[in-house]
Amino acid sequence: MNKGMNNSTWLIRREFWENRAIWMIPAAFGGLLLLAALFTQVSIPRLTSQQSEQAAPAFLVVVGAMFYLVMALYSAWYLLDCLHTDRKDRSILFWKSLPVSDANSVLCKLLVGMIIVPLVYFAAADATALIAAFILSIRARASIGSSLWNGNVWWQIQVLWMYVIVTTAVWYLPVAGWLMLLSAWAKRAVILWAILPPLLLNIFERLFFGTHMVSQIIGRRLTALPSVSFNGLGANYRWTQEGGVVDNAGSSAPSVWHLINPSGFFSSAETWIGAAVGIALIVLAIQLRMRRSEI
Amino acid sequence: MAALIEARDLTKKYGAHVALDRANLNIEAGRIVGLIGPNGAGKTSALRAILGLTNYEGHLTVLGREPFRDRTELMNECCFIADVAVLPSWLRVDQAIDFVAGVHPRFRRDRAVAFLAKTQVTGKRRMRELSKGMKTQVHLALTMAIDAKLLVLDEPTLGLDILARRAFYDALVNDYMDETRTILITTHQVEEVENLLTDIIFIDKGRIVMDTSLEDVATRFAAVAVTADRLDAARAEKPFYERHILGKVVLYFENADLGKLGSLGEIHTPSVSDLFVAKLSGAAA
Numbered sequence: 001m002n003k004g005m006n007n008s009t010w011l012i013r014r015e016f017w018e019n020r021a022i023w024m025i026p027a028a029f030g031g032l033l034l035l036a037a038l039f040t041q042v043s044i045p046r047l048t049s050q051q052s053e054q055a056a057p058a059f060l061v062v063v064g065a066m067f068y069l070v071m072a073l074y075s076a077w078y079l080l081d082c083l084h085t086d087r088k089d090r091s092i093l094f095w096k097s098l099p100v101s102d103a104n105s106v107l108c109k110l111l112v113g114m115i116i117v118p119l120v121y122f123a124a125a126d127a128t129a130l131i132a133a134f135i136l137s138i139r140a141r142a143s144i145g146s147s148l149w150n151g152n153v154w155w156q157i158q159v160l161w162m163y164v165i166v167t168t169a170v171w172y173l174p175v176a177g178w179l180m181l182l183s184a185w186a187k188r189a190v191i192l193w194a195i196l197p198p199l200l201l202n203i204f205e206r207l208f209f210g211t212h213m214v215s216q217i218i219g220r221r222l223t224a225l226p227s228v229s230f231n232g233l234g235a236n237y238r239w240t241q242e243g244g245v246v247d248n249a250g251s252s253a254p255s256v257w258h259l260i261n262p263s264g265f266f267s268s269a270e271t272w273i274g275a276a277v278g279i280a281l282i283v284l285a286i287q288l289r290m291r292r293s294e295i
Numbered sequence: 296m297a298a299l300i301e302a303r304d305l306t307k308k309y310g311a312h313v314a315l316d317r318a319n320l321n322i323e324a325g326r327i328v329g330l331i332g333p334n335g336a337g338k339t340s341a342l343r344a345i346l347g348l349t350n351y352e353g354h355l356t357v358l359g360r361e362p363f364r365d366r367t368e369l370m371n372e373c374c375f376i377a378d379v380a381v382l383p384s385w386l387r388v389d390q391a392i393d394f395v396a397g398v399h400p401r402f403r404r405d406r407a408v409a410f411l412a413k414t415q416v417t418g419k420r421r422m423r424e425l426s427k428g429m430k431t432q433v434h435l436a437l438t439m440a441i442d443a444k445l446l447v448l449d450e451p452t453l454g455l456d457i458l459a460r461r462a463f464y465d466a467l468v469n470d471y472m473d474e475t476r477t478i479l480i481t482t483h484q485v486e487e488v489e490n491l492l493t494d495i496i497f498i499d500k501g502r503i504v505m506d507t508s509l510e511d512v513a514t515r516f517a518a519v520a521v522t523a524d525r526l527d528a529a530r531a532e533k534p535f536y537e538r539h540i541l542g543k544v545v546l547y548f549e550n551a552d553l554g555k556l557g558s559l560g561e562i563h564t565p566s567v568s569d570l571f572v573a574k575l576s577g578a579a580a
Binding site for chain 2: 007092099293
């Protein structure tokens with residue numbers, strides 16, 4: 001194993017030692033959902049097997065989406081914090097006394113925030129959904145639990161998650177780069193520094209030019225991922241009342257492949273312009289990391 | 296022997312403030328060098344530059360490398376303790392050992408474990424649970440288990456009580472130092488280190504004021520205590536500093552005629568701390 005790879009595995013392990021929240025938050029969140037599944041009032045109508053086949057993926061998607069939201073908040077916080085705490089407690093002087101390059105450290109933290117944390121949440125979402133479906137199908141005598149194993153719904157959800165993790169990482173790279181840059185730069189109040197400059201720029205633009213370019217660009221970057229990475233349900237598919245997806249003939253949508261739009265996402269200029277901006281910000285963060293030590 | 300650290304016109308500016316002003320350094324292998332200066336003299340800036348923690352102007356090589364550009368490679372052969380309090384509070388002792396063993400090719404785990412076995416520190420403890428003295432022991436264990444050519448210590452005993460300070464320096468001299476190693480140390484507490492140093496460098500306002508080995512101090516510098524009636528005769532020999540104590544005046548000379556001084560009063564070799572005060576106050580006068 002070469003030195004970079006070896007160091008990276010240690011750096012990633014280090015992040016898990018330091019940030020036990022990486023696995024504790026999804027574990028606790030999953031636990032809460034399971035408690036809810038166990039003790040809340042549920043009245044699931046008796047479903048036909050076709051209906052439950054439609055409800056099962058919707059159930060998995062909803063559980064997944066809840067984990068995704070928590071994950072997004074945690075990842076943002078992690079990236080904003082990761083190059084700042086060790087400057088604050090001065091332990092950066094210990095880490096820098098070891099033969100590990102700053103680029104290696106910064107990139108490992110990026111990898112943890114953008115890929116590894118989502119993978120942990122994905123695993124937690126999977127486990128929670130399975131156990132919850134099992135609990136619910138026993139309590140409600142519905143067959144959601146068993147229909148999770150019907151067909152290839154399960155595998156489709158796994159593919160969907162992987163797709164979401166990859167597209168999220170690429171799409172939000174400029175956001176991650178911005179957070180890490182501030183984390184490497186700010187002496188204190190990293191959250192304020194992350195929010196204030198874009199906000200002020202926006203106000204400044206409105207006052208002096210009367211335009212909304214900044215807020216449009218930022219707003220689109222923060223919210224447009226679903227519309228870029230997924231096909232609209234529009235013409236050929238629609239959601240059913242139970243939350244499943246059916247085609248116009250009323251039979252359930254055959255697979256997740258109709259939903260995701262990788263060719264559209266990866267051929268969009270918007271995707272790659274954003275990624276380029278993200279890479280530039282991360283290069284800057286590495287440069288700052290080389291020059292700044294303790295606060 | 297080739298110089299281990301060589302600096303020429305080393306300059307570091309923070310905006311308008313000049314922390315290091317064309318400093319020249321030449322440190323050879325096998326020495327224990329004290330870099331001594333008042334607060335804000337540029338000690339820490341010099342160490343930062345030597346360790347590759349900051350960029351700088353001028354020429355600087357450490358172990359034949361440019362520190363800022365090659366910090367990662369440099370840290371294979373050089374280690375530093377910048378104040379002992381910098382181990383992160385969440386880190387467990389066994390994790391610290393695992394991590395350093397994982398990333399450092401010259402780390403000898405058995406040595407670190409053997410060193411810690413002599414202490415009260417156990418593997419599962421987190422740094423936040425340890426006293427400052429125990430943290431020092433952990434940091435020392437990690438550092439001394441690395442086969443490094445250069446060890447840099449920046450105010451290593453800041454905030455430690457006198458027992459822990461003494462233990463730190465004893466371990467340094469007895470367990471670590473040998474002829475293949477070089478130690479560069481900065482401290483305020485000159486008295487504490489002057490017995491272990493082989494060389495001293497005084498730094499003030501970003502400039503190197505004096506750079507000498509301790510063997511040379513005895514031949515180069517002399518202090519003479521004279522009574523008031525001989526003061527003018529003594530002043531004719533051009534002392535660089537005067538100090539008034541109990542009705543006598545102690546005059547400090549550099550490269551003076553010892554025979555002549557002997558006739559004026561009692562000659563002794565100034566201690567490092569006296570010399571430090573004399574040199575820096577003299578420069579200011």
